[in-house]
Structure formats: structure tokens, C-alpha cells
Amino acid sequence: TALVSGHTLDKYAKEYTLWAAGALGILSALFGGFLLASLPVTELVMTARDDPIDDAVVRALLLVYAWLVLDGMTSGLTETSMETMLADSTTAANRTKIFTFRHQLMIGGSMLGPLVSVVLFVNVGDEWDPSMLRWVIVAGLAVKLASQFFLFCISE
Numbered sequence: 413t414a415l416v417s418g419h420t421l422d423k424y425a426k427e428y429t430l431w432a433a434g435a436l437g438i439l440s441a442l443f444g445g446f447l448l449a450s451l452p453v454t455e456l457v458m459t460a461r462d463d464p465i466d467d468a469v470v471r472a473l474l475l476v477y478a479w480l481v482l483d484g485m486t487s488g489l490t491e492t493s494m495e496t497m498l499a500d501s502t503t504a505a506n507r508t509k510i511f512t513f514r515h516q517l518m519i520g521g522s523m524l525g526p527l528v529s530v531v532l533f534v535n536v537g538d539e540w541d542p543s544m545l546r547w548v549i550v551a552g553l554a555v556k557l558a559s560q561f562f563l564f565c566i567s568e
Contacts, residue, residue, distance in 0.1 A: 413484065413487075427566060430490070
């Protein structure tokens with residue numbers, strides 16, 4: 413994705429690339445919502461847990477993999493565009509400080525999810541119903557969908 417993003421950034425304005433990333437992100441979130449609404453998540457999890465994998469599970473997994481590929485393309489396009497805009501908008505002397513701070517924020521965000529999981533595990537326990545996954549995915553899709561609209565507000 414980085415090679416395609418780099419080529420696109422060289423050929424077109426950065427905001428166009430971010431708009432394309434935003435459109436892909438919205439498409440990815442909607443596709444995820446479609447999968448969530450159409451796939452029987454509870455039955456698939458229970459079937460995969462108890463029985464050998466059948467054709468319905470394989471088809472569902474292929475759709476989920478397609479969704480993950482689309483989401484990865486969105487992330488690659490967004491990250492490359494944002495890093496290029498960030499590098500272009502600062503002096504060379506400040507670049508290291510800004511990219512280090514950005515990286516620290518990303519690491520902090522990556523630590524927050526497991527920390528919340530540990531707190532929930534201690535307070536709620538490890539008993540869960542696969543239908544609970546639906547609400548976790550809905551919350552993630554809502555955050556993703558909302559964040560994609562900000563990409564249309566960024567200009568060079």
C-alpha cells in the first residue's frame with residue numbers, strides 16, 4: 413500500500429489522496445456493517461468452536477478477510493498521506509520531535525485497548541456470549557466511520 417500511496421501522492425495533491433482514503437474508509441466501515449448485519453456471528457463462532465469448518469464458515473471468513481484488506485488499504489493510504497503532510501509542514505529540525513511525539517501517541521493508543529481489556533476482565537470476568545461481539549464491532553465501526561469524515565476537512 414505504501415508504494416501505491418507514495419505514487420499517488422507524487423502524482424496528485426495530498427488532500428485528494430486523503431479524500432480517497434476517507435472514501436475507502438467509509439466504504440470499509442459500511443462493508444463491515446454489512447458483514448455484521450448479514451453474517452450470523454453467534455452461529456459462526458459456535459460452529460467454528462464445536463464442529464469442523466464447513467463452507468458457510470469459509471465463505472464468511474473470506475468476506476472478513478476482504479474487509480480486512482480494504483481496511484488495510486485505507487490505513488496505508490491515510491498513514492502515508494498524513495506522514496507526508498506532517499513532514500512537509502515542519503522544518504527538518506522539528507521533524508524528529510514531531511514524529512517521535514506522533515509515534516508515542518500511537519503507542520499510547522495501542523496500550524489503551526489491552527489495558528481496558530484487563531480492567532474489564534478483572535471487573536466483569538471472562539464469561540462472554542458471542543452476541544456481545546456484535547456490540548464491540550458496532551462501536552468500533554461507529555468510531556471508524558466518524559473518524560473518516562475528518563479526512564475530508566484536511567487541506568494542504
